[in-house]
Amino acid sequence: MQKYRNKYRIKSTRLQNWDYGWNGAYFITICTHNREHYFGEIVDGKMKLSKIGIIANVLWFEIKNHAKNINLGEMVLMPNHIHGILILNDNNDDASASVETGHALSLQQTSQTIGQQRFQNIGKNSISSIVGSYKSAVTKHSHRLGFDFAWQPRFYDHIIRNEKSFQKISEYIINNPLNWGKDKLYAQLY
Secondary structure: OOEEOOEEOOOOOOOOOOOOOOOEEEEEEEEEHHHOOOOEEEEOOEEEEOHHHHHHHHHHHHHHHHOOOEEEEEEEEOOOEEEEEEEEOOOHHHHHHOOOEOOHHHHOOOOOOHHHHOOOEOOOOOHHHHHHHHHHHHHHHHHHOOOOOOEOOOOEEEEEOOHHHHHHHHHHHHHOOOOHHHOHHHHOOO
């Protein structure tokens, strides 16, 4: 494992030949810190939202008002995580028109993979920036209202490659509360 500034780095789970600002449908899973049940509980196969769950729910639907060229697919809040589909449309024009840099290293001309360039390009309207903004908003509003709340540092994403997969993932999201007892995020706690 590589070290950066004398610390071990976790290898990126992102596809190295894919730009996460490109058009596409993305299945996202974001977990709470230590899998705490911040968002509510499952009662009779349905999610009953807590106050933090209501904030997270409302702000998910606000994503389309804060990010360009995005549609929202299915979404469900579970007690300790959220599943949702983000669909980027007509995003490619913006990505090729300008590149914003986060530091001087990005000014170097090298033959890096898209994955390596990701750390040097802030990536407006990329999946990472959209999810990061969402997580930040939920945290900010929860803390402003006096709630103890935290996310785990990373999130899971999956590029949805065809209509069959899109339908299967959509059904999984819709049925997630009914299948809570079989969910691996449930099993890790009990």
